[in-house]
Amino acid sequence: MLKNRIEGKFSRFRQASKRRSIQLVISISFTLVAIISMTFMAFAFYTNYVNTARQRAIEDNKQVIEQVSWNLNSYLRNMMGISNGMYYNVIKNMDMTSDSMTEEMDLLYEANKDDLISIACISEDGALISAAPIATRKAGVDFTDQEWFVGTEEDIENFYFSKPHVQNMFETSNYRYYWVVSLSRSIDLNYMGYTRPGILLVDMNYSSIEQMFSRVNENGTGYVYLIDSNGEIIYHPKQKAIYAGIVEENNVQAASYDDGDYIENFNGDKRSVIVKTVGYTGWKIVSVVPMNELAGDYTQLRAFMLIIITVTIFLILFGNIFISKIVTDPIKKLENSLNDIEAGKFESDKIYIGGSHEIRHLGRTIKSLVDQMKELMDERVKEQKEKRKSELNALQAQINPHFLYNTLDSVVWMIEADRNQDAISMITSLATLFRISLSKGNNIITIKDEVTHAKNYLAIQKVRYKNKFEANINIDPAIENCITIKLIIQPLIENAIYHAVGDLDDEGIIDINGYERDGDIYIEVRDNGMGIPPEILEGLLKEKTESKGKGSGIGLWNINQRINLYFKGDYGLRLESELDEGTTAIIKLPKITYEEYKGGDKSAEK
């Protein structure tokens, strides 16, 4: 069902598409090509622009990370410098049994207290040797259990950087707890020449690191966080939310990244990630920018392009309609000229010649063709007219000898019967008849003349047939001045006499009636003979029908053919017959007066 409907719609579309105009084709084609090209260009431009801009954003982020890395490195170098200064300049040069490092330690602390929470020197068994600022060690706290202590002992060659933690070493008077990152190192302590290991601890203020990153995260898109080499978060803008489990971060994966930029999918979000490793520590600074935030800046560009494209499409559409109209208007006008020619209006002057060179050439060619065609048609019409005239004359030429033969046959018969007076009368009538029939060479005469001709003929035949029949002529005077082809009534009378009433024992009657009906003229020749059988009647008006018995047999077809040739249409001869009742021959002619005919009314000759 659906398939049928779709096929139906497709078929209608195909039908409609076949009727499409050249203007429509041009407009749609040009518009489609323009839109496709423009869309492709816009897409290419947009993609290129976005990719470039994204790359630029990534480069900007890299610069930010470089800056953060520099700041952090600087901070860490400073902290390591404090540790180095304390160790190499102070501790290495002192005997722990007699000297105190408190003063130097306090000086270092005071000079850097914004970035430091404390400096401490601890013996290998966890005893506090010295600390700045001076503070009371918390009771019950074993330093050797603390991460930094364990970490330093495991790697005595290098600095150890702990994870951020709350310092749990000294008593505080203001209930404050400090988040620190412990920078610790293994040191050698001199006890009267004996060296014992110890640990120098610099507790960096975590707040300094936090502020360093917070400033970066306050600006721009995305965020920056810091992890250690194991992926443990050192700083993250949502650090606590991550610990609480309400926010997730891809920190473990990030720890496996080498320095560089990456595109990663995390929790369904595509993100641009840049990683930069911090020297000494193995920490990694990770910048994360969701891809949709990178693309967010292009909303303006997208909106602008959308406007430009939409407006341009409309301009192209209307421009194409306008241009295609200019191009196709001459073609349409030429098509209209061709339509006129198709409708039979061979007026070459009205053929459109205009527009582009090609169209003008086409118009001129069509005009030339029409001229030639018209010439050929005129010649053809002329030939046809000549042919018709020749045929008419030929038919007419058949009538005269036919009639002459019959009449002369009657005259011979009269002379043989010593009916000289009758013969004279007949020859006189014949002479009159020929005078009429000559008709100054015209085939067209008035009905009045044709009837006179018929009367003369009847006069001859009455003599011949000793008035064995009676002829009644009743012609409406109103049609007497109308035209007819000459010698069409006489052959009918002749047929009526020879084939119907001539051999009747009873008195034969021939009625000749002429009248007008529905604007046409009818002339009937009716006899009361034996009638004609239908099978014969059917073939009487056909060509080459030979009459059986008397007569030449060419009369009826000849009459019908001559009327048809001259007047065309449904004018001609019709026969009606009923056995034992008689036969009626009916001539139908157009009503044209002789004056109209002579006046050159061309419509008379249809």
Add this chain to the structure above:
Amino acid sequence: MLKNKLFIGSFLAILLLIVVEFLIYNTYIFGDKRIVNISFIVCDDTLTNWESMKSGAAACSNDYDSSVIFLNSSKDAGAQGQIDLIKSQLDAGTDYVVVVPYDYEEIANYIIDNDLEKRVVIVRNGAKNKKLKSVLADEKLLGSDLAEYIAEHSDCKNLVLLTHQNDLDKEQLIVGLDETLADSGINLNIKYYEDYSKENDLIFYNYIASGMYDGIVTLDEKSIDNAVAAKDNISSEIPIYSLDNRPIAVYYLEKNQINALAFKDDYTMGFLAVDMLMNPKNHTNTDGLYYIVDKENMYLEQNQKVLFPFAK
């Protein structure tokens, strides 16, 4: 004539299109992003104790086009002070108010009576109420967990709890505490007071000195301070179990002045309160919005991160 109409119509269509698109462009591009203003209102004389909640709210706020401010009304002004502040904030054009109620019932009634359910969120203190938006720890479960801790870590059999008789937001906590302690065979003596008076300052001395009870449970700041002071003065070893979020409570814990500290996760509650307002479709999971720590585990990594705010 027809062609002219078509031409004019086309021209007007393009003009209209350009105007409409320009308006959209203008609105879309140059239209200021609307910042949603959220005010947190707490009842405290300073905001020192609210750093965690501030951090949580700010962290979440950064994810949205929103701005968070914290305001405090004095403790003396009580619930009315908070109501006045809520009203003034809303009148000033603040989009949402998040309130940590001083008196849950009074604040809740005010919100309901003034049809402010969509604009005011209750956080931290209170009881669950389907009519109100809230981010609250499961108080009953908190009480129950604290009771389990007491049962597991002490030999107490007869505890005393001093609380305000109208402190409705502690009601479920006390129920959870009482039921679970009873299940463990521990008796909880709940003492109510109407207004905290001078006499209350001495009441813990009496409790400790009398030896009537072998443990104390405190659920408000004044009680914990007085109980600790009494314990110090008498040099008693009586165990104290407290609910408190102040840094000094951590200090008490570290100094062995209290034996266990239950505290609510202010950071997460602040975060979730903003998230609830800015992204209502997000499911707010209020499980685990509290912790119970003692001296042994307070410096464990996971507890450090929630117990100690990042001091700046």
